[in-house]
Structures are given as C-alpha cells and as structure tokens.
Amino acid sequence: MGRLKDDKLNLTRRGDSSIRVGRVRVIVPFLLLLCLGLMLLSRLNHTSLAESRWRIAEWLSPILQAAMVPLEPVRHVGRQIAAQVDITEELQRLKSENQTLSSWEWRAKELERKLADLEALSKVVDEPKINFVTSRVIADSSGAFVRSVMINAGSEQNIKTGFPVISADGLVGRVVEIGTSSARVLLSTDLNSRIPVVVGDKGVRGVLAGDNGSVPRLIFLPPDAKISIGDDVATSGTGGLFPRGLRIGKVTGDLAAPRVKLRARLDELEYLSVLFFDNPALDIMGEQNLPATRVPASKPSQKSADGKSSAR
Amino acid sequence: MPALRYIVPFSSIILLTLIAALPWGLPSEDRFFLPFLPVVAIHYWGLRRPELVPEWFVFMAGLCLDTLTHGPLGYWALVYLAAYAFGVLSQPFGNNGFMARCGLFVVSLLAVAFTAWAAASLYFVEFADWMAFARGAGLAGCAAVLIVPLLYVLDRRKAAPDNTSLMRRT
Numbered sequence: 001m002g003r004l005k006d007d008k009l010n011l012t013r014r015g016d017s018s019i020r021v022g023r024v025r026v027i028v029p030f031l032l033l034l035c036l037g038l039m040l041l042s043r044l045n046h047t048s049l050a051e052s053r054w055r056i057a058e059w060l061s062p063i064l065q066a067a068m069v070p071l072e073p074v075r076h077v078g079r080q081i082a083a084q085v086d087i088t089e090e091l092q093r094l095k096s097e098n099q100t101l102s103s104w105e106w107r108a109k110e111l112e113r114k115l116a117d118l119e120a121l122s123k124v125v126d127e128p129k130i131n132f133v134t135s136r137v138i139a140d141s142s143g144a145f146v147r148s149v150m151i152n153a154g155s156e157q158n159i160k161t162g163f164p165v166i167s168a169d170g171l172v173g174r175v176v177e178i179g180t181s182s183a184r185v186l187l188s189t190d191l192n193s194r195i196p197v198v199v200g201d202k203g204v205r206g207v208l209a210g211d212n213g214s215v216p217r218l219i220f221l222p223p224d225a226k227i228s229i230g231d232d233v234a235t236s237g238t239g240g241l242f243p244r245g246l247r248i249g250k251v252t253g254d255l256a257a258p259r260v261k262l263r264a265r266l267d268e269l270e271y272l273s274v275l276f277f278d279n280p281a282l283d284i285m286g287e288q289n290l291p292a293t294r295v296p297a298s299k300p301s302q303k304s305a306d307g308k309s310s311a312r
Numbered sequence: 313m314p315a316l317r318y319i320v321p322f323s324s325i326i327l328l329t330l331i332a333a334l335p336w337g338l339p340s341e342d343r344f345f346l347p348f349l350p351v352v353a354i355h356y357w358g359l360r361r362p363e364l365v366p367e368w369f370v371f372m373a374g375l376c377l378d379t380l381t382h383g384p385l386g387y388w389a390l391v392y393l394a395a396y397a398f399g400v401l402s403q404p405f406g407n408n409g410f411m412a413r414c415g416l417f418v419v420s421l422l423a424v425a426f427t428a429w430a431a432a433s434l435y436f437v438e439f440a441d442w443m444a445f446a447r448g449a450g451l452a453g454c455a456a457v458l459i460v461p462l463l464y465v466l467d468r469r470k471a472a473p474d475n476t477s478l479m480r481r482t
Binding site for chain 1: 330337338339340341343367368371374376380382384385386390394396397400401434435
C-alpha cells in the first residue's frame, strides 16, 4: 500500500522499472551531455547565458544572506582561534610597525603641509572626493575557474559596473556584474583581472595580472625598470578604470618574474567598500549598459556606518 | 507522509551546496574542497537510496553551485552527476559490509576528482593543477567522516517501514 501511495509522486521518484540495482537511467547520459553543452556555451561566453546566470544568482542572494546569519558566529570563532594562535608574533610585528609609523607620522605631516603649499602655488585642480557604500560579502567563489565574491549591494545603491572595490587594507577588485540588490566583484587575483599599477618610489608603471593564485604577477614593466622586493604597489589611474593611488600591496618573489603580495586578505573578506568612481574611459566609449540616471559621485544613496565621505 | 522521505536527501544536498558557496574565510587554495562536500551526500544517496534522489535534482544542485560560484555552467552539475552515477553503479558491491562501502566511497571520490580535473582541463584546453583537485577530494574524504554518520542517522530515522525492500541496508 505504501508503495502505491508513493507512485503519486511522479515528479520526485524514479519509477519501479528504473529501480534496477547498479544501473543508471537513460536520463543521466542525457544530462551529462547537457552539462557539456552548457560548459561549451560558457566557454564561448554566450551573453544570454551570462545574463540568465546573473539573474538566477540575484534571485538566490536572499537565501545566501539568510544563510550568513548562522555562519557569522562560526566565522567569529574561527577568527578568534586564528588570532590566539599567532598573537605573540602579531604583537611583535605591531610593536615594530608602531615605532616605524611614529616617525613617519611626523614626516607625513610635514610633507602634507609642503604639498598643500606647492599645490596652492601651482593652482592644482582639486581631485574630487570619492564616495562609497559599504556592503557585506554574501558568497565566495574560489574554485579552479574564478576568483570573485558577491556583495549585497547593487543598482539600488547606485553601484555600477566597473566601480573599484576596496577593503580596509587596500584594493580588492572591481564590480563586474550588478543586480538590483547584489553585485559580483572580480578579485584582483582572478585570471581575467588586469590593473594598471605604479611600483615603488620611482613610479615604475606596469600591470597587475591575476592568475587565480594568491600572489598576482607584475607584467608589462619597462625593460630597464628598477624595482626591488618590498616596493609598494598602488593603482596608477592609467586608463581611468581605477583612481590613482589605491594601495594594493608589495613586490615579492623573484625580480625576474615579480609578483605582488596583496595587502587585502582576499580569503577573509567580510565587508567591502564600493567606490563611486565613474569611469571616464567608459563615458568616452559610450558605455551602453549604464543606466540613464547616473548619479553624481557626490550624491551616493548610502554611506558607510562611520559616515566618512572620502575613501582615499 | 511519503514525501517526508525525500526531505532528508534533498535538504542534505541543498545544505551542503549552500555551504560550498558561502564565504568561510578560508584561504582560496584550501576552500576548493567545499564544492566536493555535496559529492559525499550525493554518493551516499546514490549508493543507498537512489530512488529518493532524482537525477534532475543532482543536476540542479550542481547548476545552482555553478551559478553562485560563477564558474562555467554545467561544470559542478557534471561532477555531481558523475558522483551520483558512481554511487548507483557501486550498488551491487555495497552489501559487502562497512569496509567495502568505505572502499567504494574512496574509489568513487577519486573517480569524481579525476572527472573534475578532466573537465577543468577540457574547459581550459590545458592540464589543470591536479594537486588542487587531489587536496579537495582528500579534505572532502576527511569531512565525510562527519557527514556520513549524520546522514546515516537521519536516514534511519526517516526510513519508511514499507520501503525496506527497496533499501540497501548495512
């Protein structure tokens, strides 16, 4: 009798004829072929596929946000354990860093004053302040193919494709897809990420290229470039994709094939700030995807909790 | 309520798929094992109760993860279907005791990892780093020590008495 009742559930059960031990149904090879077809379309970067994928991802974002609620205590405990493990080493590092920073503070104030004087003399046009919104990371994708995160802010918060994204430590990446209330951020370590950078005191220009590893490469450096291990790397602003001077990291590895150790811990992202940096390059090219109601950078719909108006 | 029998397999696979997409704060090299977690549940249900887990559901779980992780569509769906197929194909050998089932699981996990590596290599048209897949499968195998007993307990609690003839018991 029970089995007869079960037969009503045609949608979710395999028929009696299909319950043959050790044999898969014909639908499995069919679905496998469908998977291969979808992979091929993904490889060809089919636009309709990308659009529908993002629509589904946005539809699923409330579920992810809800799932983040019980996850938060787990992450907190993990952070506490990690902090306890290397607390002594961290204390030593902070002490030495504090000593260095104390001397730099005085020097920075002096330089700031001199720079202000020089700018006043040269009648330098002020760079506009960049506003931002801060949002939470709700999904992470660090598989074999892509390095990106999903945040719970989208076009409702006036976020647009191409906006740079930073954490408290430095540049994280840029927005590549937006929905109404969520957006996807391509991390600087992703295979498709290319960021124009400036290296060291001499301002050597190059490009930071992700390769899906944790330490992206520095490419297109001039042949006679003089860089050394530990040199600071920041955005150069070339091309207008990113504002100039966003901190990225330090040069590391072999100078023949230099890499950059990122300041931002991309594995532990929790909250990210999206900079309202309208990309002049896209304006020139006549970007079609941007909405007509482009909000000026000085009027963001939201600000972070601390109310800061500048992200520099 | 016969529909209740489907809740445990469905929810276990959905939960593990969701876990695979959430940001756990793990290093990117180490978090690659997360998408292998649903493989544990899919193989378990494929081996023990394939009648409760339709193929389309396994496909949809993989597709859902592909969407959330922005990887190529169909990749994890293919891997999960492979895990399901390996589970179903292992059924004739699943009655030979606990050690036999453990062995079947390890062999299936290795086969799934190989399938994942081969699909990734095919997608990139170059050999992918096999270490990432091996480490992912290894960590998922370790996680299975926690997941499988839980599934077993839930499976026993929800088992309908009238369907025992269809089940493959220990």
